[in-house]
Amino acid sequence: MTSTDIPAGFEPHFRKAPLTDPWEPLYSKKTDNAVIIGLRLAKPHTNARGLIHGGLIAALADAAMGYSCAQATGWTTSFVTISLSIDYVGAAEIGQWLAVAGEAIKTGSTICFAQCLVRADDTLIARASGTFRVVPKKG
Numbered sequence: 001m002t003s004t005d006i007p008a009g010f011e012p013h014f015r016k017a018p019l020t021d022p023w024e025p026l027y028s029k030k031t032d033n034a035v036i037i038g039l040r041l042a043k044p045h046t047n048a049r050g051l052i053h054g055g056l057i058a059a060l061a062d063a064a065m066g067y068s069c070a071q072a073t074g075w076t077t078s079f080v081t082i083s084l085s086i087d088y089v090g091a092a093e094i095g096q097w098l099a100v101a102g103e104a105i106k107t108g109s110t111i112c113f114a115q116c117l118v119r120a121d122d123t124l125i126a127r128a129s130g131t132f133r134v135v136p137k138k139g
Contacts, residue, residue, distance in 0.1 A: 010027035010038050023039065023056065035067035035102050036101040037060050038098060045094075052098070057100070058086050058128070061086060061128040062128075062130060066102075066114075066130070067102060069132050072104035073112070077137055084128065084130045086127070087127050087128070092125050098118065098119070109134065111134065112134070113129075114130050114132065115128065115129045116128040
């Protein structure tokens with residue numbers, strides 16, 4: 001993979017997690033109230049039918065929305081998922097660019113509401129919504 005395979009504005013993802021380690025390399029970009037996670041889809045991202053696994057989409061949507069809540073609050077707090085809802089409206093295949101665009105909708109002192117659109121090469125394949133609880137940030 002070369003840097004030309006990565007859309008403009010994306011950089012190596014700023015946060016690593018044991019769950020997502022097998023899916024690397026992951027990329028991300030930030031806006032004022034959103035974090036977009038991106039990756040070039042490959043075989044480790046697929047199900048038995050060779051399509052991109054819905055669990056990968058759900059996990060990345062959950063992460064993008066949680067990060068978007070953190071971005072919208074200036075990274076001063078941490079969040080855990082209270083609820084997650086996802087609708088799959090399409091499929092993705094190996095080689096496509098997956099963009100998982102979270103967005104904080106409403107932030108408060110204890111709760112954040114977020115939404116997410118997931119696109120494969122600019123085609124919408126899923127939408128998600130989530131509710132996140134503010135938790136003390138671990139030092």
